[in-house]
Amino acid sequence: MLDEILAASIEVEFLVESRALARKLKAAGLPVTAGDVKRTDTYLKADISPQTCIIIEDTGRKYLHKMIESVRDAGGALIYVLGVGIANDDREKRAQDVRDHFSDVSYLSLSELFEAPLLTEFSRALTRARVQQYQRYLADADRILILLHNEPDPDAMASGLALRTVLHRTRQTAVIAALEGVTRPENMRMVNLLDIHVETIAPESIHEFDRVCMVDVQPHYFPGLDRVDLVIDHHPEQHGYNAVFKDIREDYGSTCTILTEHLRAIDASISERTATAMLYAIKSDTLFFNRQANRCDIDAFSYLYPLADANLIRKMEGAEITVERLDLITKATRQGRMVEQVFSVFLGDVPRDDAIPYVADFFLQLENVRWTLVSGVINGMFVMSVRNLGYTKNAGDFVRRYFVDIGSAGGHRAMAKAVIALDAFQARFGVIDDDIGRKMSELLLEFLHEATDEKRKKEPVGSH
Ligand SMILES: [Mn+2]
Numbered sequence: 392m393l394d395e396i397l398a399a400s401i402e403v404e405f406l407v408e409s410r411a412l413a414r415k416l417k418a419a420g421l422p423v424t425a426g427d428v429k430r431t432d433t434y435l436k437a438d439i440s441p442q443t444c445i446i447i448e449d450t451g452r453k454y455l456h457k458m459i460e461s462v463r464d465a466g467g468a469l470i471y472v473l474g475v476g477i478a479n480d481d482r483e484k485r486a487q488d489v490r491d492h493f494s495d496v497s498y499l500s501l502s503e504l505f506e507a508p509l510l511t512e513f514s515r516a517l518t519r520a521r522v523q524q525y526q527r528y529l530a531d532a533d534r535i536l537i538l539l540h541n542e543p544d545p546d547a548m549a550s551g552l553a554l555r556t557v558l559h560r561t562r563q564t565a566v567i568a569a570l571e572g573v574t575r576p577e578n579m580r581m582v583n584l585l586d587i588h589v590e591t592i593a594p595e596s597i598h599e600f601d602r603v604c605m606v607d608v609q610p611h612y613f614p615g616l617d618r619v620d621l622v623i624d625h626h627p628e629q630h631g632y633n634a635v636f637k638d639i640r641e642d643y644g645s646t647c648t649i650l651t652e653h654l655r656a657i658d659a660s661i662s663e664r665t666a667t668a669m670l671y672a673i674k675s676d677t678l679f680f681n682r683q684a685n686r687c688d689i690d691a692f693s694y695l696y697p698l699a700d701a702n703l704i705r706k707m708e709g710a711e712i713t714v715e716r717l718d719l720i721t722k723a724t725r726q727g728r729m730v731e732q733v734f735s736v737f738l739g740d741v742p743r744d745d746a747i748p749y750v751a752d753f754f755l756q757l758e759n760v761r762w763t764l765v766s767g768v769i770n771g772m773f774v775m776s777v778r779n780l781g782y783t784k785n786a787g788d789f790v791r792r793y794f795v796d797i798g799s800a801g802g803h804r805a806m807a808k809a810v811i812a813l814d815a816f817q818a819r820f821g822v823i824d825d826d827i828g829r830k831m832s833e834l835l836l837e838f839l840h841e842a843t844d845e846k847r848k849k850e851p852v853g854s855h
Contacts, residue, residue, distance in 0.1 A: 393446070394421050401444075406437060429457045434465030441468040449474045449485060449498075459493055474500040518656040522557060525621050525636040526657075532601035534564055538619075539589065540608040541571035542745070544578060545707075546645045546676045548587050549668035550606035550623065553650035556665055557657065566600070568592045570613070575745045577675075580710035584703055585668050607646040610634070623649055627787075627803070644684035645676035651691035666698035671707055678752070682805045715742065716749055723750050723765065726825065728832060733839075734760045735832035737825065738767035744774055748808070751776040762786075762839075764831050773798075773816040775831065777807045789838050 397403050405423040407413050413425035426433035439445065445467045447458055455472070462470055472489055474482045477500070486498035529535060537554055539547040551567035558565055568590040573582050581587065597603060597616065604621040610632040622637040625646050640649055647669040654661055661669075673692050677684040680692075719738060727736035734754045741747060751765040755778045766775035775794075777786040786807035794800035797819055798811030817823070822830045 404437065406433065429454050429461055431461045431464040434462055434467060437465075439465055439467050441466055443467060444469040444471070446471045446473050449477065451477050451481065451485070455485070455489070456492060459489075459496060468495075470496045472496060472498045474498065476501075515652075515656050518652050521636075521638065522653045522657050526558065528635065529558055529602050529604070529620065534566065534600050535560065535602045535604060536592075536597060536600035537565055537567045538597065538603060538605040538608070538613070539567065539569040540612055541569055542575060542578065543569050543573055543589055544575075544607075544672075544675070545581055545668065546647055546672040547607040548573075548578070548581065548589060549665070549672035550646040550650050551589070552587065552665045552668050553647060553654060553661075554604060554606055554623065556659055556661060557650070557653050562588060566590055570594060575743070576713050577707065577710040581668070581671065581707050584707055585664055587668070606650070609639070623653075625649060627801075642685055644680075644682075644688040645673045645691075647672040647676075648688045648691040651694060652687070655694065661695070661698055663698060663700055666695045667700045667703050670695040670699040671704050674704070674708075683803060711749070716746060719746050719750055720753055723754065726828065727754070728828060729760070730832055731836060731839075732759055732761040733764065733832055733835055734762070735764035735828050735835070736766075737828035737831070738765065739824070741767035741769055744769050747774055748776040748778075748806075751778045755780060762835060764828075764835055766827060766831060768813060771813050773809075773811045773813050773827075775809045777802070777809075777835075779805055784839060789835060792838065793834055 394403055394405070403422065405416060405421055406428065407416065407423060407425055408428050410425045413423050416423040424437070426436070439462070445462050447455070447462070447470065449455055449472045459470060459472070470493070472485075474485060477485065479502075482500050482502075486500070489496055489498045535558065537551045539551055543551075547569075548567070555561075555565045555567065567588065570592065572589055572591040573579055582589065594613070594615065597613075602620045603616075604623075605619060606623045607625070609622055609624050609626065609629045610616045610619050611629040617631070618633040620635045622634045622639065623646055624637075624639050625641060625643040625648070626639075627641050628639045638649055638653075643649055651669060670692065673688055673695070677688055680689065719741065722738060723736045726738075727734055734757065736750070736754075738747070738750065747765050747767050747769075751763045754760055754763045754765070760780075761783070762777070762779045764775065764777055766773060768774070775790070777790060779786050785804045787802040787804065790800040790802060790807040790809040794809040794811055797815045798809060800807070800809040800811075802808055820827075820830055
């Protein structure tokens, strides 16, 4: 096996104890000699140098130390011991023993070497079975709807394109649509540069499609829609709806990461346009791996990277800054307050609801800021975005605690949102204008201090 793995890139020679085994291996075409593996002579004869990499097979025999010492005496310096056919517990003991006696010798085991790639392969096979199931289920539909959330963001749109690729369909037979279309500048730029068509449809026309799929969102988002065919999403799983197939992975940084795995599992070829959209989606949903990203997001990113157009991505990213947003940043700088690494500001009436998360993300970049709390009023609704770094406490828990009974409130560990009718907000908190920013920051500090108080209680007296 090692010959097969290594011989293509490295010159390999084998040394075995038994002459019979040497003859067998030689017959199989391997460069092999037989010799006493405990003797320094044997290694001198083999002409090893400090640059020779020596792998010693450890099958649990007693004279492992003697072998390592002989190799060293003959001038060997790059020594590995490879545990083969040893039970897990014994292997750990032997590895420890080698580490204790020979600090420069590394212990590897066959199972460790093979575990990761095999598990990846098996989980890919499981994903393949899952994808083939929904492919078959959707195959005979004339027209499929791929429904996105309102104001589709890069992850939603790219996931739409990716799912269309998985289903081997065209713009006519798999319609990517939303109830409210794209208006934000950065999303518009993506639509234009990648020529993405997101149709705006009325809620009633959802039922005109043979099958309904959704990506980056779940059915509860759409009132009155409680049954769909396929849901692929990375937001926390919601209940109270039926989906024939679903793949929801809360710990993933983007829906596109899940879809990259689906595409890889079925060996689909991904067009440059789709790969570019997906790569941009992963970057944008994870703030380039600055929030809520895992190993799979990084794997998906490196898989898509060579398939995508990096220049287009750079162009799409530049669209985030607009004069309108700069005005709000200026206002927030003047009116915001910083208390214990919490930046909070109430912006008053804001023209567009994307301004609020934008300002929240922006101020999170400032030195010493660990939480941002940005709120404003849009069409008579109080809207607040919460962001954090360092995950001391859960942003979603914070908004749910204070707002879920008077409006909608939810989110992840690092980002959350609350939307409350202005009169309900006033009735609860009784504050107006600039006092809103102060009040919100007090609530958050109260919430954050709770954690430290609990921790302190657990610590023994006098430990400070
Ligand atoms: Mn997303």
